[in-house]
Amino acid sequence: MQDFTLANILANLLIATRWTIALSAIAFFGGGIVGFIIMLMRISPNPIIRTISLIYVEIFEATPLLMQLFLVFFGISVLLGLNLSAWAAATIALTTYSSAFLADIWRGSVEAVPRGQWEASRALGLPYIKQLKRIILPQAVRMSIPSTVGFAVQVVKGTSLASVIGFIELTRSASSISNVTFQPFLVYSMAALIYFCLCFPLSLWSKHLEKKFSYEG
Numbered sequence: 001m002q003d004f005t006l007a008n009i010l011a012n013l014l015i016a017t018r019w020t021i022a023l024s025a026i027a028f029f030g031g032g033i034v035g036f037i038i039m040l041m042r043i044s045p046n047p048i049i050r051t052i053s054l055i056y057v058e059i060f061e062a063t064p065l066l067m068q069l070f071l072v073f074f075g076i077s078v079l080l081g082l083n084l085s086a087w088a089a090a091t092i093a094l095t096t097y098s099s100a101f102l103a104d105i106w107r108g109s110v111e112a113v114p115r116g117q118w119e120a121s122r123a124l125g126l127p128y129i130k131q132l133k134r135i136i137l138p139q140a141v142r143m144s145i146p147s148t149v150g151f152a153v154q155v156v157k158g159t160s161l162a163s164v165i166g167f168i169e170l171t172r173s174a175s176s177i178s179n180v181t182f183q184p185f186l187v188y189s190m191a192a193l194i195y196f197c198l199c200f201p202l203s204l205w206s207k208h209l210e211k212k213f214s215y216e217g
Contacts, residue, residue, distance in 0.1 A: 004181045010190060016173030017194055023169060024156045026091055031098025031155075038103035043110055045128070053103070060100035066161050069093045073165040090162035098155055105151060109144035110136060146210035153199045153206070160195075170194060 004012075041053035060068065073089035076082050084092075113136050121131040163172035174191035178184040 004177065006186075009177055009181065009187060012177055013170060013173055013187075013190055013194060016168060016170045017198075019167070020156070020159050020169040021198070023087075023090055023094065023159045023162065023167070024152070027094035027098050027159070028152055028155045030091070030095040031102055034095065034099035035102030035106065038099055039106040039110070040132075042103060042107040057100045057104055060097050061104065065093070065097050065158055066164065068097055069161055069165050086162070086165045086167040089165055090159070090167045094155065094158060094162070097158065098151075101151055101154075102148065105147045106140065106144050109140040109147075112143055113139045142213060146206050146213060149202060149209060150206035153202045156198050156202070157195065 038053050038056055041049045042057070044050055044053075069090065072093040073084060073086065076084055076089070076092075117135055117139065118131065121135040126134065159169055160171040162169055163175065166172070168176075170191055174187050178187040181187060
């Protein structure tokens with residue numbers, strides 16, 4: 001059996017942290033792409049499209065991420081006969097989860113743009129797409145950046161739940177090491193410190209951006 005020194009424990013946790021970072025990045029950027037599409041649907045003039053997007057957002061916001069992970073990992077194999085890996089299931093679940101929240105964040109930013117901006121762009125004779133592209137979205141992006149960065153913290157912490165379906169990330173690795181070393185307090189404290197090092201800079205950046213844009217506004 002491997003002799004787990006403090007350095008060995010840290011080294012193994014840092015190796016698993018790579019997968020936490022990778023899953024967070026894929027979920028956040030993949031969720032951003034899907035979330036942008038859902039956001040456009042949420043602000044669409046078509047009531048049917050708006051309703052479909054609202055249902056999508058409500059489903060993923062109103063159900064626990066843990067339940068979504070179980071449903072993707074076990075449900076898809078039952079319904080579609082596909083044997084998903086833990087990595088694939090975690091990616092799908094976290095991406096859809098992120099997309100719903102990002103869509104709501106960005107939809108709120110678009111709706112926060114003063115109505116006069118919409119009216120002015122219509123008065124210029126711009127079609128709906130050009131109104132969004134040239135007038136509305138540039139202002140909405142500026143307002144949404146602090147909240148978007150802040151949500152990235154939630155995504156990083158949310159990856160810890162992927163351990164329940166067997167995905168070996170930081171939390172899963174900490175659990176395995178703890179079972180071998182019988183030092184749960186030490187191992188989980190080190191894991192918590194790594195999470196802190198990942199999330200705290202993002203939190204500070206989010207607060208900085210919020211203050212910066214509020215002053216500029």
